[in-house]
Amino acid sequence: MRTITLERINENILKHSKSADAAIRTSSTSKRKKKSRTRAPGEVQALNEISVARWQKAVRAGKISRLGDRKLYYDYSE
Numbered sequence: 912m913r914t915i916t917l918e919r920i921n922e923n924i925l926k927h928s929k930s931a932d933a934a935i936r937t938s939s940t941s942k943r944k945k946k947s948r949t950r951a952p953g954e955v956q957a958l959n960e961i962s963v964a965r966w967q968k969a970v971r972a973g974k975i976s977r978l979g980d981r982k983l984y985y986d987y988s989e
Contacts, residue, residue, distance in 0.1 A: 969985060974986040974987075
């Protein structure tokens with residue numbers, strides 16, 4: 912069985928790291944691809960209604976407090 916020392920592994924990594932990085936850069940795209948689909952109009956409306964209802968429920972429960980002119984605090988604890 913072949914044995915390799917940790918020092919030899921580190922040398923090998925340092926020796927080939929530039930070429931490996933270059934190969935990764937050339938094979939990958941410059942920007943990350945966004946994986947999403949366009950929401951249907953009905954789905955958008957349903958999600959908006961759910962969000963508004965949750966916000967109004969939190970307001971009624973007193974979980975939202977104003978910290979300043981433009982800052983609000985939403986207490987997420989149950």
